[in-house]
Amino acid sequence: MSKAKQKTRVLVLGGNFAGLGAAQKIRDHAGDAVEITVIDRKAYLDYIPNIPLEIFEGRDPAVTMHMPLVDALAEDDIRFEQAEVEGIDVETKTVTLRPNERPGAPRYTKPYDKLVIALGARLAYDEIERFAEYGHTVSDAWHANRLIDYLKNDYKGGPVAIGSARFEQGHRGRPDWLPTALAACEGPPVELALSLAHWLEEHGKGGAKDITLFTPAELIAEDAGDEVVHQLLEAASEMGFGYINKVEDIARITAEGIEFANGQSLKAELKIVFPNWKPHNFLQGLPISDEVGFVVTGMDMRNPDYPDVFACGDAAAITVPKLGAIGHQEAEVVGRQIAKDVGALPANEADEPWSPEVLCIGDMGGGKAFYIHATAWFGGDIQELRMGRLPYAQKVAYKELFFRNKGRVPNWGVPLAKWSAEEIAV
Numbered sequence: 001m002s003k004a005k006q007k008t009r010v011l012v013l014g015g016n017f018a019g020l021g022a023a024q025k026i027r028d029h030a031g032d033a034v035e036i037t038v039i040d041r042k043a044y045l046d047y048i049p050n051i052p053l054e055i056f057e058g059r060d061p062a063v064t065m066h067m068p069l070v071d072a073l074a075e076d077d078i079r080f081e082q083a084e085v086e087g088i089d090v091e092t093k094t095v096t097l098r099p100n101e102r103p104g105a106p107r108y109t110k111p112y113d114k115l116v117i118a119l120g121a122r123l124a125y126d127e128i129e130r131f132a133e134y135g136h137t138v139s140d141a142w143h144a145n146r147l148i149d150y151l152k153n154d155y156k157g158g159p160v161a162i163g164s165a166r167f168e169q170g171h172r173g174r175p176d177w178l179p180t181a182l183a184a185c186e187g188p189p190v191e192l193a194l195s196l197a198h199w200l201e202e203h204g205k206g207g208a209k210d211i212t213l214f215t216p217a218e219l220i221a222e223d224a225g226d227e228v229v230h231q232l233l234e235a236a237s238e239m240g241f242g243y244i245n246k247v248e249d250i251a252r253i254t255a256e257g258i259e260f261a262n263g264q265s266l267k268a269e270l271k272i273v274f275p276n277w278k279p280h281n282f283l284q285g286l287p288i289s290d291e292v293g294f295v296v297t298g299m300d301m302r303n304p305d306y307p308d309v310f311a312c313g314d315a316a317a318i319t320v321p322k323l324g325a326i327g328h329q330e331a332e333v334v335g336r337q338i339a340k341d342v343g344a345l346p347a348n349e350a351d352e353p354w355s356p357e358v359l360c361i362g363d364m365g366g367g368k369a370f371y372i373h374a375t376a377w378f379g380g381d382i383q384e385l386r387m388g389r390l391p392y393a394q395k396v397a398y399k400e401l402f403f404r405n406k407g408r409v410p411n412w413g414v415p416l417a418k419w420s421a422e423e424i425a426v
Contacts, residue, residue, distance in 0.1 A: 007035040008342050011095055011112040013085050015040035015069045016048075018313025018327035019118035020407045025335025026116075027076045029350075033342040034114075036078045041100055043069050043082050045407065049324060050399050052138045052192050053363040055148040056199045062141035072406035083108075085119060087282045090306045114308050114338055117295050118331075121184075121277040121314040121322060128165060128275060129252035136272045138192060147272070157205050158269025160196070161258050162189045163214035165275045166249035170290030170317055173297075173304070177379050182217035184277035184322040187372070189213060190221055190232065191362030192272060193241060198365025212242030212266060214258070216249055223321045223358050225376030225383035232370070232385065277314060277322050290317045299354050301333045308341075310334045321377070325359035328409075357382065361395040369395050373422065384422050394420070 008030075012023045015038050023038050047065040054061040070080045086107060087096035093112055099105040123139055125131050138144040164183035190213070197208040213220060213236070219229045220243070233243060247260035250273060257267040279293030288303045288311075290296050295311035296303055297318055303309040312334050313319060313327035333354050340350035358374040369392035373384040402409055 008033060008113045008338075009111065010034045010036045010114045010116065010338060011110065012036065012038045012116040012118060013040075013095065014038075014118035014120060014313065014315070015042075015073075015080070016045055016118075016120055016313070017324045018120070018315075018331055019116070020045055020069065020072065021328050021331030022116050022118055022310075022312055022334045023073065023078050024076055024408060025331050026338050027078060027335075029335045029339030030342050030344045031339075032077075033344050034338065036076075037081060037110075038069070038073055038078060039081045039083055039085060039095070039097060039110075040069065041082065041084050043080065045069055045072075046140065047399060047402070048139065049361075050363075050395065051141065051144045052188075052195055053395070055138070055144045056195050056363070056365060060141070061144055065141060067403050067406070075406060085280075085282070088115070088117075088286060088288075090115075090286065090288055090309055093308065112308075114341065115310065116334055116338075117283075117309070117311040117315045118313045118327075119280055119315045121294075122280055124165075124276045124278045128250055128273065131253055131273070131275075134253045134255055134271055136270065137274060138188070138272070139274065150270070151199070151203075151205070155205060155270060157210070159257075159267055160206075160211045160270040160272065161214060161266045161268035162193045162196070162211060162272045163220075163247070163250075163258075163274070164189055164216060165273060166216045166261070167276055168278070168292055169320060170292035170294050172290040173317060174290070175299075175318070178318065178320060179377060181223065181320045183215060183220075183222075184274070184320075186215060186217075186221040186223075186274075186321075187323070187360040187362055188274055189215075189272075191364075191370075193236070194362065194364040194370070196272075196365075197239065197241070202365075207240065208236075209240035212244065212268070214244045214247050214260075214266060216247055216261075218245055220245065221372075223323075223374070223377040224360070224372045224385075225374045227376075227383040228372055228374055228385045235387070279315065283315070292317075294319075299333075300337050300351070301330050302337055310337065321358065323358060323360065326356055329354065329356060355380075361391050361398075363392065363395065368392050371422075386422065390420065390424060 044066040083097040167184040200206040249261035251259045284293035294317035312330035336350040339345035360372040371386040371391035375382040
């Protein structure tokens with residue numbers, strides 16, 4: 001009796017947007033030719049894009065924005081292991097991990113045939129001087145709840161500063177067409193400024209005139225394209241927002257405000273900042289990584305020197321800006337490439353060119369949102385900005401669809417959203 005052919009072992013490191021998406025797309029395209037395991041330190045997906053909206057509308061994102069991973073993956077016969085990833089050896093094709101359900105577990109090594117690194121990035125708040133004492137943010141449920149508690153109980157109505165620290169981007173392996181970004185992603189500070197202004201007005205604690213946006217770059221949210229940014233800045237100026245650019249970096253946060261690397265300072269009672277996105281420590285110095293630690297890939301999301309290693313989402317060097325929509329696009333590429341490797345998809349289908357694009361919907365408060373669709377950052381000519389109630393409805397509906405389908409958004413979902421946002425006047 002002949003032995004059954006052994007399935008290709010695929011390890012996906014990370015279970016948030018890029019990791020979940022990659023695992024599902026690999027299953028879609030490779031079918032039962034692969035055995036898929038997802039490893040993450042937590043057993044839920046953190047739906048980060050809607051966290052500010054939740055706190056300003058009176059909901060706890062720890063309750064509403066966490067989607068269980070285990071059953072979502074099990075529906076596609078994908079195994080989940082809860083553990084901290086502590087190392088990768090691309091020569092022996094093994095991953096070192098430590099189970100973290102209970103303290104005290106030893107390290108284990110796990111072999112792979114194909115490896116997908118989708119662990120996101122480390123948000124380096126701990127490198128911003130005195131952030132813990134005087135800073136706030138909304139990049140997870142814990143910090144978002146801390147902010148809303150401060151606004152309700154301690155905020156005295158003083159000036160507010162919102163902006164980003166300098167992003168350190170690598171150079172090794174970077175394609176010529178990918179620009180240098182001075183901030184990892186600036187949709188969130190723009191969104192937060194608009195939605196916070198509405199919340200302050202609603203609660204009689206101020207408004208746009210009290211908020212100043214800052215950026216290390218020449219233009220905030222530069223990946224949206226010059227035309228879109230100038231429209232945003234014009235609208236923000238009319239609303240009363242302050243704006244300063246080219247601050248270079250955050251030097252420190254103090255009780256009085258923020259001091260910047262270029263010598264400027266900004267007085268602020270409330271300091272809401274977004275940090276440098278950094279690679280996880282164990283990725284630094286690996287032969288698959290650039291000099292900073294992000295994983296080098298081509299447009300096929302495959303490392304050129306170790307072709308059985310893929311990366312997508314924020315862990316990939318090519319993902320700039322660090323935007324969830326780009327991670328989704330890359331997950332599709334990974335799924336097709338691995339399917340090609342195992343003979344489940346022909347090369348002419350697997351190698352369809354990937355055209356990256358910025359897609360962003362940000363809450364503005366009061367049942368309104370802005371929608372951005374742009375390819376200018378990648379050399380294209382699309383720069384679309386819409387504001388109103390339709391983008392808000394899309395933002396809420398997308399999250400509901402995502403949760404209801406356990407991360408599986410229909411193929412028509414994004415094209416329909418783009419068409420409706422750009423063609424329907426509401």
